[in-house]
Amino acid sequence: MKAHLLVFTLSVMFIASIGMTPAFGQVQGSIVVTTDKSSYSEGEIILVTGEVRDLYSQTPVSVIVKAPNGNLVSIAQITVGSDKKFSTEVTAGGALMKTEGSYTITVQYGTENRSAITAFEFDTSVDNNNNTTPTKPVETSKITGTTVSIQGSSDLIGYEITGGKIVGVIPDVDANSLIISIDASSDGSITLTVPRSVLDATNNGEDEDFFVLIDGEEVSFDEMISSTDRKITISFPAGAETIEIIGTYVIPEFGTIAAMILAVAIISIIAVSAKSRLSIIPRY
Secondary structure, eight states, X not given: XXXXXXXXXXXXXXXXXXXXXXXXXXXXXXXXXXESOSEEETTOEEEEEEEESSOOTTOOEEEEEEOTTSOEEEEEEEOOXXXXXXXXXXXXXXXXXXXXXXXXXXXXXXXXXXXXXXXXXXXXXXXXXXXXXXXXXXXXXXXOSSEEEOTTOSOEEEEEEEEEXXXXXXXXXXXXXXXXXXXXXXXXXXXXXXXTTTEEOEETTEEOOOEEEETTEEEOOEEEEOSSEEEEEEEEOTXXXXXXXXXXXXXXXXXXXXXXXXHHHHHHHHHHHHHHHHHHSOOO
8 A cells, every 4th residue: 555655646746747837837037038029910020039047058948939729830949148148030921820819939948847938919911011011931940052951950851942942841740740831933843852860751660651731732742762861752833832741750849758758757657556566465
């Protein structure tokens, strides 16, 4: 009985220590974040600034923007200055910021206990001069003429595109996918050489097919597979905005890793509990 009580107590303490909501788990005043305005229109620059209470060497601040429905809009890692302050800019609008409403910005400094949240309103109709504003892409990755870098990975995605240009690439951890925002001025195609460390599709060690969506509609594609990467060629129509490649793995973010750690810990606790229970059952 004592063994059961001990295991139960340890389980509750462990889960509570990493599973609390921000309202109770956040170290009060450890980090603050603000935007320069409370609302923005298409094409405006959202200036995000903040300050940390304690400075941790070589630890960046993660800045995560989410839409009203909870979808990921952008994620970036920002270096904290010696004055304990940080700042970054996000362009309002683009393929991943279309819906009007309240968007949230979550900043996290090392652990979930050091985090803060702010919000802003997004209006797609007019800019500050009451003029219709064209859509501008959200900058979520560093793009050159031949490669794209993704937050969370040192491996580069190679690409070739005709009929348009890439304006952003972000991983969607919940969907195990990469979301590529494009500006398609005409019918064209894109060829992506994706390292398996960035995105992959496997089942029991065997390669699986990706699912590819253009603006939410499934499309066919060509693929060449090697041991290190997967080369995908996708045709798109003029006016296309979003290509999503869905697999079984994409670069994880902190929350996913924490969930995995929690799952392993719970399994370990259950195993210890089962062993303790067996050890106190009388043998006849």
